[in-house]
Amino acid sequence: MKTGVLTFHRCINYGSYWQARCLLEGLRSLGHDAVLLDHASGRVDRAEWKCALRPVPGQRGDRAVYRRKVSRFFEAFEALPRSPRFPLDAPERMPEFDAVVVGSDEVWNLSHPWYGRVPIFYGEGLKAPLMVAYAASFGHHDESGGLDRAWAQRLRAFDAICVRDEASRSIVSRALGTDVPVVLDPCLAFPPARDESWRGPEEHAYVALYGHGFSPGFASSVHAWARRRGWPVVSIGYRNDWADRQWIDAGPHEFAAFMANAGAVATTFFHGCVFALRFQRPFACEASWYRGTKLRCLMRQVGGERHLVDASSAMQGISRLLDKPLAAGIESRIESLRSASREILREALNAPVAA
Template sequence: MLTFHRCINYGSYWQARCLVEGLRSRGHDAFLLDHVSSRINIAEWRCALRPTLPTPVSKSDSERYACKIRKFLAEFERLPLSAPFDIDHPERLAPMDAVVIGSDEVWNLQHPWYAGQAAFFGLGLPAERIVTYAASFGNYSCWEGIGSPWTDLLSRLDAIAVRDENSWWMLKNALGIEPETVLDPCLQFPPTSETAWSGPTKPFAVVYGHNFTPAFAHAGRRWADSRKLLLLSVGYRNDWADSQWIEAGPLEFAEAMRRCESVATNFFHGCVFALNNVKPFACEISPYRSIKVRGLMGLLGGEAHLVADGSSESVGALLSQPIADHLFERLQAVRDASDRYLSLSLETDA
């Protein structure tokens, strides 16, 4: 697998882990290609120390974000990894039967440090088959289009599956193909591991994300007060929450999502983990992640869970109401299609 497995981001960690463990459960000798770059590492760590910009980060919070980084680095080393290799020289890898590119926004040509990294388009990978699973262009809109060399590289791939409608239209417009749309690995192969709990002992709801609008924050705060629930902000500071668990590691994040009552988020994987744990959720649409969350909710018929800027009236109801059955019915249908894609792309010569 070739993906963003060393990002200081809960979703990136879990999508990498879930896919590699899912492929192993299917009988494959799967591992993550451990690409390295000092340039990328420095950019990643700088962002992780100040993730809420333009909202400033205090010195005390910086220390807590540093603690979070150390927890991620420890978990990275427990993943099944290849020998490290220079991301600019994938041709130096040992030959492989297949490489799976994705999940995550591996094709985002606007990503601040991964943009245009040719290995994620298949260049130089020494494998008999190169396929993608749940690859995405992230917030790079299909209206922008792509040309050479990206179209040339993508056309050489043996099988392509994307994560969202935006990526589907990008490839439809650029290559004339209609790729399979598959589930994020965290939904396809939900994490099952549990860890020791050091969070609240009282009932709580999770706040996951940052830079929410004042209207959304006010609505979430009012709802929690009416329910006498603690608001636990995981991974980032949100002053409208009761408790800030900035330093939570990736396992602690997953455990918080498993134990909480509801999820207030503006992140893609906030929606994903709410669905996995059958938790009511409200997702505010943010400019950077609008393509991701709209794509996921459109795929599953969950558009009602999205809250647009300035439209906070539905927040309390969404955080209280069980998720509608039709989302899980659709989720299973896409899961079945994703399973068929993996079989065709990896387990046969199709």
């Protein structure tokens, strides 16, 4: 089928880029003619670029190097198969498709600072007889508040829904009165290949540091562990002054290779964990309140709960995580979930369309 993918595909964020690309390539692997729905908004662009040029609150400087990072993302965006551009707030101007897949990412996060409460992500105005949500998430939206009637009613227009975390499952189930499955993020369901030709920013092993807002205790523990190994700590995408190297201007392709070739990963981000799992890298993640919900769900899915730590975690516990390969059962659980997630998406797109 001619299939459009509606997601946050122009975010200056490694995870957003890769989840969009992997879902697109996953759909193509299932035999569909898939492209990204290339929505445009000056309001969104201004907010996105402002954040990209100063992504860490309170941190100044590095504007030129962050600008280079943005340029590399623009180059990557241009290489992806896309529909003709149309206004985000005028979906009636988008091309017609046989099906539209909404997701992954926080497409239903009503509190998102610039994409929140945009009706198109809830299916309004999409020009396709078949609408599917794959690995959609409400992000940090408070599940106890549920959805008000208007937003819940929009979700009823979807022919099939699957979500990325248990909190989103709870919100949808309460809103629609029916259960929905939890599936893997596209980066694990349709994982990117490993670039064997790439050798990394260092000649030898390194610790990949991805994220910001690390607590002093976590930073001290990771840095001490890396010193004992004789490995540098290399921060990608963001400045972390406690790292030995800064690689702020890396593009999304370099990010994937960087994670694949790391000796170990330390992160605060969801996709830091996803890529560590994808390439079977030892890792430790300090979960923030903003990302805690989806991180806890992911770790429960794959049996990796011990990889989530907090500021009070002992140095010994973090060292054990970084010292050892991933538990043998994690990869087998991912493979099982991968097979189930692909089948759920395949069946959703093969569903008969109501007249």
